[in-house]
Amino acid sequence: MTNHTQAERMTSGRGFIAALDQSGGSTPKALRLYGIDESSYSTDAEMFDLIHEMRSRIVTSPVFNGDRVLAAILFEETMDRDIAGTPSATYLWDEKGVVPFLKIDKGLQDAANGVQLMKPIPDLDELLARAVGKGIFGTKERSVIGAADAEGIGRVVTQQFDVARQVLAHGLVPILEPEVTISIADKAAAEDILRDALTEQLDGIPDGQKVMLKLSLPTETNHYLPLTEHPKVIRVVALSGGYSRDEADALLAKNTGLIASFSRALTEGLSAQQSDEEFTATLDAAIQAIYDASVAG
Template sequence: MSEQQTVKMGSGRGFIAALDQSGGSTPKALKLYGIEENAYSSDSEMFDLIHQMRSRIITSPVFGGDRILAAILFEQTMDRDIEGTPSASYLWDVKNVVPFLKIDKGLADESDAAQLMKPIPGLDELLARAAEKGIFGTKERSVIGGANRAGIAAIVAQQFEIGEQVLSHGLVPILEPEVTITIADKAAAEDILLDEITKHLDGLPEGRQVMLKVSLPTVANHYLPLIEHPKVLRVVALSGGYSRAEADVLLGQNDGLIASFSRALTEGLSAQQSDQEFNATLDAAIQSIYTASVE
């Protein structure tokens, strides 16, 4: 982890590209990209296709560190090359984009209106490998499905527990306690979430910093206390099911909050597009998300 990367993540202008669809969400991502499930007959073929898609995005001339601060990778992407260079090295050395790694293994069954992360076997080994490959930080997601204090407290406690393990390897964790955008008590859930996160931040050792990834809040600037907290390097927002246009509008209402969009970034991209069409579509997406992030 370099000082240059820390400065870029802490104060750079731009957003994070979330390119971390894993096994469960890959078929949907490929379908949106114009590749149907009958186009591949095994997981390895499916992962080859998603790597081609991600490589096409990352190698595009419009994808670079002038508007994109960082990219979140799936473990298999980290272990592969882009144009003959390991993915994390390509991102930083060629594109000036800081590489992150998604480390969670999906969600456990719901309890107290919350889905914790499943256990992550071999996490220390993975984190050591990530650090060796030049990864700057990690991302780990859990989901809040209601304003249930016990459930939200359990999610935040688990996020910080994993976060401290990540920090011990010299990496910066993005803690992602996503609030489902369709729940009736979303604003109340966000109040509890802010309270629980603040408690844990205050208990972090001096000199330690985490990042946070949150759903776009019901009340604009709800997460401003976290954005201004000395133990938070950056707060980013997921698109969470909103269209890119909706997400951009909501993002623009929140001072200091920047995007970490996945589906909203790749909206409109297709395997069938010529490079010219593909790059023009990606450029428009990047510009709209960048503008919403920096305004």
């Protein structure tokens, strides 16, 4: 069952979502940016140990807490591990006041019709049941839109809601993430199609159930305002999508009702080689800047 304290926090709390859910495909890049190159590990197990050390260092930092961070999205491996001797999701909520979410998608299919659908998610019901048992509040699922193709975008949105209904059936809150690539020439047109498709599907969500949306920062300011005001939407959050943190923060601050759910932009500037004092100061500045942009609207 949904934790009502966490639900209230996600509905009306001030702050942002930390996306700490780099998976197998994105972990090497995340580690490189953190100052750890491929020569530092030789197996996936060693790679995941190193990324968990990075995430643990972030989460256990004194500046990472519920005062500014509403929630954190975890990779499945992180959910199954401990932080400071406590199961990760439990540590986040009990020690930090941060609501735990879980990334559930297994990556992207090859591009077709200008989009990349999610790969099949085998044993999803088992994963969702396990997530409930570990104290997870909600989930996140990502697909990618690379062109203003109405058919392709329609397939993305339909798939996103099909999975979301499965998530809702377990009493979890899904974050749907149909990411529009920020570099495409027809980004604004793709966002028009996406907003309409999302609205149509949202209208079919049963009463008493709600979802969250994670979207690229829009070309037109407040383009997604109707979605933030939709009765079936708890929150609309924005991904940084390749913008630098300063660029993403500036765009975010212009959009009423949007809050951040940043990954790379949150960890920008952090390094394994930093002293604890340097690491804390860098993370504190990043959290404050993203918080300020998230509450500006």
